[in-house]
Amino acid sequence: MLTMKISSSLIKAYKIISCNYQALLLHGNVQHFTMTMRNTRIHLFSMLLLIWAVICAASAYGAPAANLWPHWQNHDVHSLVIVDHVDWNLILQRYVDANHPSGINRFKYSSISQKDRLALKSYLQKMQKIEVSSLNRNEQKAYWINLYNALTVDIILDHYPVKSIRDIDISPGLFSNGPWDVKLLKIEGQEVSLNDIEHRILRPIWKDNRIHYAVNCASLGCPNILPLAFTSQNFDMLIDKAAADFINHPRGVSFSRNRLQVSSIYFWFQADFGGSEKGIIQHLKKYLFPENVKQLNSVQKKMIHRYDWKLNE
Numbered sequence: 001m002l003t004m005k006i007s008s009s010l011i012k013a014y015k016i017i018s019c020n021y022q023a024l025l026l027h028g029n030v031q032h033f034t035m036t037m038r039n040t041r042i043h044l045f046s047m048l049l050l051i052w053a054v055i056c057a058a059s060a061y062g063a064p065a066a067n068l069w070p071h072w073q074n075h076d077v078h079s080l081v082i083v084d085h086v087d088w089n090l091i092l093q094r095y096v097d098a099n100h101p102s103g104i105n106r107f108k109y110s111s112i113s114q115k116d117r118l119a120l121k122s123y124l125q126k127m128q129k130i131e132v133s134s135l136n137r138n139e140q141k142a143y144w145i146n147l148y149n150a151l152t153v154d155i156i157l158d159h160y161p162v163k164s165i166r167d168i169d170i171s172p173g174l175f176s177n178g179p180w181d182v183k184l185l186k187i188e189g190q191e192v193s194l195n196d197i198e199h200r201i202l203r204p205i206w207k208d209n210r211i212h213y214a215v216n217c218a219s220l221g222c223p224n225i226l227p228l229a230f231t232s233q234n235f236d237m238l239i240d241k242a243a244a245d246f247i248n249h250p251r252g253v254s255f256s257r258n259r260l261q262v263s264s265i266y267f268w269f270q271a272d273f274g275g276s277e278k279g280i281i282q283h284l285k286k287y288l289f290p291e292n293v294k295q296l297n298s299v300q301k302k303m304i305h306r307y308d309w310k311l312n313e
Helices: 002-027 030-061 086-095 114-128 137-159 194-206 209-213 235-247 277-287 290-298
Strands: 185-187 190-192 253-256 259-263 300-306
Touching (some): 086 137, 114 137, 137 235, 194 209, 209 235, 235 277, 277 290
Parallel strands (some): 259 300
Antiparallel strands (some): 253 259
8 A cells, every 4th residue: 555655656746847847848937847846846755755664664564464375274184295305405414504603504605516506496396396285284384494495595596696685676566675575486386485485374374483493584683594404303303493592692682781682583573472572572481591581581671673684604
């Protein structure tokens, strides 16, 4: 709705400028043109304020709500099929630096070989041929998370070098930002985007807030990209460690001047963490180390939040 208003304002401003420029040419009425141009500047200023409000709103709320895509509810509880993620696992093992001194895992985008680029493309093609609806729920969850992360890495590599994933403006829409809304996959005849996977499949179907520690947006502020692919067998072990690693790192939770600072993830997705700051704190306490819980209990509970969108390389 706001985007429609902005578009309408742009068109209106353009018509005003065009009409009054023609009036000047035809009638030489400089005083009238000066007055109308003043009104035009006021209108354009109002339009810019509206654009600024949209940007601020996007920054404040940060992400789409969970909105179920019914097609992907289909599954087979009796299925014994295991999806092969070995190609993605090998890429992660070769190019994820899990020992960076910052405590944030890095992906070595600049080092990836042409052979492994082709292997990643091949993996994405194979994943799109799988009949996801015939898998059991645990296999589906691992499938979607690995697919999301592999596609994200592939997008970065296709546009590398880049300072931030937000600079890859390939999504449709005048004010879209980043690659999250472009439909790059086709699965079971359905065109699928990164946002579809996260907000229309993973979040609404599993309702597991730990998913936020699994999907990786190629940014320093994001929970770590892991050096292993997720499977139905290792998910709980990997995801609980990923949650603890993130929450006990300063980009997840930190304390400064008697204030609690958390990742913006907890504000963008507050609905997944109890719907309130109290709910966020309860979640954090599940994973905080004892010394950090003690510090949390001693600071003001009113939170501030931040996020670092620089590329995780």
